[in-house]
Amino acid sequence: MTTKARPLIGASSACGNDWDTIDWKTAEKHVRRLQTRIAKAAKLGKIAKVKALQWILTHSWYAKLLAVRRVTQNKGSKTAGIDNVIWNTSKKKISAVFSLKRRGYKTQPLRRIYIPKKDGRKRPLSIPVMNCRAQQALHLQALEPVVEMNANRNSYGFRPKRSTADAIQHCHRIVGRKGSPEWIFEGDIKSCFDKISHSWLKKNITMDTSMLSKWLEAGYVEKGMHHQSTEGTPQGGIISPTLLNATLNGLEKAVKDATTLRNKAHICIYADDFIITGVKKEVLEIKVIPTVEAFLKERGLSLSPEKSKITHISEGFDFLSVNVRRYRDGKVICKPSKESVKSFLRGIRETFKKNATAKTENLIRQLNPKILGWGNYYRYISAKRTFGYVDDNIFKATWQWVSRRHKRKGGKWKKRKYFRSHKRRHWIFSSKLPESKKDLDLLKMESISIRRHIKIKADATPYDPEYTEYFEKRNDFSYLQCYRNHKKCASY
Helix, strand or coil: CCCCCCCCCCCHHHHCCCHHHCCHHHHHHHHHHHHHHHHHHHHCCCHHHHHHHHHHHHCCHHHHHHHHHHHHHCHHHHCCCCCCCCCCCHHHHHHHHHHCCCCCCCCCCEEEEEEECCCCCEEEEEECCHHHHHHHHHHHHHHHHHHHHCCCCCECCCCCCCCHHHHHHHHHHHHHCCCCCCEEEEEEECCHHHHCCHHHHHHHCCCCHHHHHHHHCCCEEECCEEECCCCCCCECECCHHHHHHHHHCCHHHHHHHHCCHHHCCCEEEECCEEEEEECCHHHHHHHHHHHHHHHHHHCCCCECCCCCEEEECCCCEEECCEEEEECCCCCEEEEECHHHHHHHHHHHHHHHHHCCCCCHHHHHHHHHHHHHHHHHHCCCCCCHHHHHHHHHHHHHHHHHHHHHHCCCCCHHHHHHHHEEEECCEEEEEEEECCCCCCEEECCCHHHCCCCCCCCCCCCCCCCCHHHHHHHHHHHHHHHHHHHHHHHHHCCC
16 A cells, blocks of 8 residues: 655645635744755755755745745835835735746846945945845745855854854853963954855855846846946845855864964854954964955955954954953953944934933833843843943933923922832833823833853754754743843833
8 A cells, every 4th residue: 555645845725825824833844844854965965965855945835935924024024126016915925925936037126225334334235126035035945954054163143043142152262261362363354245256156055056146146226227236145135144154154164274273263253254263463364364365265255454453352352242351350251342332322312312302101112122122132241230331321311301301390300200119219210101000111221130141052053953952942941031031021
């Protein structure tokens, strides 16, 4: 007796044709099963099998459903490309799934806009049309397992289950132990997304080359003019971060091969920023930097001379908006960088100015997410003293806001109207909610508990079945940790 094999691609009826009744767990399960098989084949070096499985995945109904869901739920889902089309209804979404076909697919130029950078300059951002975004999201599901299996062990940007907290923890680990190297090369790749070689990508990225070529050569429209793209991958494309990771894969091995164990050359990478340690400045200058430059040149990239430099650990350096420095007592401490603190407080003061006549309730609702987000980013490092400093400055800005509204009132009257007491706290900026008659308080950053982050294992990837149990335990711990940190702030 023979049993009929269950198809991997999946028919449209398997998940239904009604967007609101789709069984997303079933779709995720089938796609993850295929991704695991792709990762296994990539690990064994079976490129032909990888491509065959990628073809199956990119023609899967389940994968198409997940691709459309991703582009219609992310932050840019309401921003249209040059065709001014967005998928904002269930009917449009399910129709979009049927339209995701390789045959006859043509890319459209990207819409170019510019967003401000911290240094005052502007960064180009290219916005694809919805159909191109969904196609990229679809093929990304097939590409990511391959990139993950060949990734740098200590690369943390734009990778599943990894975060800036992992990168910062690894950074502290390689410079904070007794006998750790004291010299650090701070590397920054110049215009990384805009300069990656197209020819290198087409030769070395394991995916549908025809689709990749179409995205790379789509060009962009700026002020009504069409411009060709001869290099780089557009910032704004869903697949671009993974293409960047694939481009930099092998950098860690190249650095290790160029040095010896005595040189203690450790690396920590996050997107286009990285640090490399060395026992001597000469090791970094003679062996590490030439190796990095040669590695990048092959891919059409180069180091930024303004941002790349060699620093001693006693001087300290900033990495991912965190200052890492060894002090006189020999301890290496990670704390929020001065520039990050200044920028955050500048934004808080700007919020007060823009809401000079707003209701207290509306002002608090705008401030609390900013305070919570900034505090949560730094809750894994030595930030308690900085949190206190920030709270003091926020209180000063609050009092100035109150005083400008009531210039003729005294301090006691202002305190009674805008502040309340609870237990040992007597200056809680608060507003009484009219619908529930509950107090809406301004979040105090010092209430965010400091907890040490447990860094992810260097070789761990969610596409390798060997680490399934590891990630289950890690997810349970992270959920419990987040619940403890946020249960007091749930109303914000």
